[in-house]
Amino acid sequence: MAEIRLGLIGTGKISTQLAEAARAAGSYRLSAILSRDPARGEAFAAENGIERAFSDEEAFFTAGLDAVYVATPNCHHAHGACAAAAHGLHVLCEKPTATNFTEWQEMRRVADRHGVVLMEAMRPLHDPSFALLQKHLPRIGRLRHVRLEYCQYSSRYDAFLAGEVKRAFDPRYGNAALMDIGVYCVAMAAALFGAPQAIKANSIFLHNGFEGGGEAILSYDGFTVSLGYSKITESVAPSVFLGEEGTLALDRVNATRTLTLYPRAGQPEALPYRAEENNMVHELRDFAALIARGETQHAWQAASDVTMQILDTIRKEAGITF
Numbered sequence: 177m178a179e180i181r182l183g184l185i186g187t188g189k190i191s192t193q194l195a196e197a198a199r200a201a202g203s204y205r206l207s208a209i210l211s212r213d214p215a216r217g218e219a220f221a222a223e224n225g226i227e228r229a230f231s232d233e234e235a236f237f238t239a240g241l242d243a244v245y246v247a248t249p250n251c252h253h254a255h256g257a258c259a260a261a262a263h264g265l266h267v268l269c270e271k272p273t274a275t276n277f278t279e280w281q282e283m284r285r286v287a288d289r290h291g292v293v294l295m296e297a298m299r300p301l302h303d304p305s306f307a308l309l310q311k312h313l314p315r316i317g318r319l320r321h322v323r324l325e326y327c328q329y330s331s332r333y334d335a336f337l338a339g340e341v342k343r344a345f346d347p348r349y350g351n352a353a354l355m356d357i358g359v360y361c362v363a364m365a366a367a368l369f370g371a372p373q374a375i376k377a378n379s380i381f382l383h384n385g386f387e388g389g390g391e392a393i394l395s396y397d398g399f400t401v402s403l404g405y406s407k408i409t410e411s412v413a414p415s416v417f418l419g420e421e422g423t424l425a426l427d428r429v430n431a432t433r434t435l436t437l438y439p440r441a442g443q444p445e446a447l448p449y450r451a452e453e454n455n456m457v458h459e460l461r462d463f464a465a466l467i468a469r470g471e472t473q474h475a476w477q478a479a480s481d482v483t484m485q486i487l488d489t490i491r492k493e494a495g496i497t498f
Contacts, residue, residue, distance in 0.1 A: 180464055183208040183236060183265075185256050186247035187220040190270060194245055194297075195224040197456035203464040210236040237263040243467065245297070246270060249343060250350030251498065254279040257294065258286045266293040268463050272359045275350040275498060277484040284477065293466045295459075296480045298363045302458040305432035305449055309417075309424065310368070312437060312447060316419030318398070323418075324361035325404040326429045327389065327411035336382070344407075345386050350498050352387040354379070354490060358405030359483070360430045361415075362490070365394055365401045366482035372396055375486065379494035380408075387496045394486070431455050 182204045184191050191209075198204040206226045210233065211217030217229035230236035237244075237259060243266035246256040254274050257267045267287060273296040274280040287294035300306055313319070330336075332344045343349050344356070354362075365372075372394035379390035389406030404411070417424040422439040426432045435447040452458065466474055490496070 178468075179203060179205050180266075180467060181205050181207040181240060181242045183210065183239065183241040183244045184226070184247065185210045185236075185244060185260075186270075187211045187213075187216050188247060191220070191245070191247045192224060193454060194247065194456055194460075195226065197454045197460055199225070200454065201457045201460040201464070204460065207241055208236055208239050233259065237265065241265055243268065243293075243463070250275050250355055251348070253350075254283055257283045261287045261290050261292050261294065264290055264292060266463075266467050268295055268297050268459070270297045271299075271363070272296075272355045272484070272487060273480050274484060275355070277481075277488050280480065280484045288472065291472060293463065293472050293474075295463050295466060295474070295476055296483075297456070297459050298360075298476070298480070298483075299455050299459050300360055300364055300430055300432065301367050301476060301479060302462045303432060303452075303455045304458065305426065305435060305451070306364075306367075308435060308447055308449055309426065309432075312424060312435070313368075313417060313419075315422065315437060315439075316417060316424055317421030317440075319417065319419050320399050321418045322365070322399065322401040322416070323404070324364055324401065324415045324429055325411050325413055326357050326360050326415075327404065327406035327409045328357055329410040330407040333408055341384060345382065345384070347384070347386050347498050352379075352491075352496050352498070353389045353405055353407040354387060354487065354494075354496060357407055358390065358392075358403060358490075359487065361403040361405055362392075362486050363479065363483045364429060365403065366486055367479040369394075369396055369401065371482050371485065372401070375489045375493060377490040377493040379496055380406075382408075385497070387494070390490075390494055390496075392490045392493075
């Protein structure tokens with residue numbers, strides 16, 4: 177596979193993790209970083225082994241890249257992805273891929289028009305633990321209920337409580353607990369089960385209108401999926417799949433480390449799985465494989481379609497606005 181010259185847009189923590197994963201994944205050359213702040217961009221490039229830093233968007237997109245990773249605030253994902261695709265660059269876009277389904281559809285149209293790969297960086301769907309989960313689900317018999325939970329006390333919440341509203345708690349950037357944290361639960365449900373028949377949702381809001389956490393119930397034929405997520409609490413509960421013949425439990429939705437099968441009659445069984453320390457490496461390998469095959473239409477886009485539609489419905493149901 178030819179080396180992929182990768183450019184990064186955004187200098188946040190997630191870009192640092194992506195750069196680390198790209199070095200581990202192979203096939204990538206960290207060629208450029210785009211930041212509105214030249215000094216910040218230069219510092220980020222030096223710290224992460226990136227060849228060049230740009231503050232001018234056009235210069236960045238015409239710098240001889242093959243692909244771009246978009247890690248700007250949610251409200252800017254569509255712009256960055258469409259601009260990259262229009263320059264003939266493949267696009268890996270951080271989750272959530274857009275702020276709404278309409279934006280995502282436009283991103284797909286532009287990518288299709290220019291014949292480039294567009295993929296959402298939804299790490300749990302590319303992690304081998306997801307395939308392991310799919311393989312063993314039939315062992316629990318007829319599925320009746322699923323509980324997907326991801327509650328992570330944000331490192332920026334204490335500052336918010338002290339009166340400092342950082343971007344992570346500012347809804348003007350397309351942020352919400354649903355979009356930042358709950359999206360992992362939504363994506364897993366969408367990829368496993370498709371579009372639900374009905375959705376009910378409720379949210380908790382902070383004083384500035386930011387959604388701090390929430391819960392949604394997705395109804396399917398014969399079973400339900402409940403989603404619990406939060407940026408202001410920490411959860412110790414696993415996510416579980418409850419069937420008539422047993423239960424499957426995974427410790428973390430976004431980066432699974434353990435999967436355990438609990439037969440209704442029998443002893444618990446730890447499913448064989450060795451987690452990567454940085455599981456973004458898996459999405460990068462899948463992205464590279466799509467580029468190598470020239471596969472611009474792929475199953476992960478279909479999962480993103482359903483994910484964005486579910487997110488739109490939950491937002492409407494719960495009253496989440498940006």
